[in-house]
Amino acid sequence: MRGLVCKMCGYVSLSEVESQCPVCKAKDVFQMKEDAYNYKMLDIEKIANETEKKHIPVFTIVKKCDLIPESECLDVHVKIGEVTHPMLSEHCITEITFYVNNKFVENVMFTPNIINAATVIHLKGDIIGKVQVIGNCNLHGKWFNEVCIK
Numbered sequence: 679m680r681g682l683v684c685k686m687c688g689y690v691s692l693s694e695v696e697s698q699c700p701v702c703k704a705k706d707v708f709q710m711k712e713d714a715y716n717y718k719m720l721d722i723e724k725i726a727n728e729t730e731k732k733h734i735p736v737f738t739i740v741k742k743c744d745l746i747p748e749s750e751c752l753d754v755h756v757k758i759g760e761v762t763h764p765m766l767s768e769h770c771i772t773e774i775t776f777y778v779n780n781k782f783v784e785n786v787m788f789t790p791n792i793i794n795a796a797t798v799i800h801l802k803g804d805i806i807g808k809v810q811v812i813g814n815c816n817l818h819g820k821w822f823n824e825v826c827i828k
């Protein structure tokens with residue numbers, strides 16, 4: 679899928695224009711790439727091949743977790759792969775980037791052998807639109823998926 683990519687850190691922008699990278703803070707470093715990330719809308723259990731089943735992010739939405747008890751929250755759990763991705767030094771998910779309505783909101787870096795290929799973002803409860811995720815595999819590249827939140 680076509681997208682702007684930071685030449686310094688590899689962050690993929692889902693916006694049309696980007697001047698400063700929100701992850702590494704470098705300025706004027708974006709270049710358009712035709713293969714910025716893998717994107718496939720599908721019924722993951724029926725259509726995906728084995729590589730896709732290990733890399734396409736999968737969502738679970740939890741409405742209330744009580745981590746922030748004084749505020750409504752919407753927690754979007756993300757796991758990399760319907761078949762959970764390995765987390766070995768030689769083959770692992772290095773990071774997961776979160777976007778809300780195409781804007782960067784969070785980047786989570788992973789350490790292999792300790793962390794599972796999964797994380798959660800704690801959104802404020804009144805956010806509406808789409809949460810998008812790009813997970814990066816050190817061998818198989820970047821994989822996108824999105825989910826509607828209401």
Ligand SMILES: [Fe+2]
Binds near residue numbers: 732763770815816818
């Ligand atoms: Fe992989």
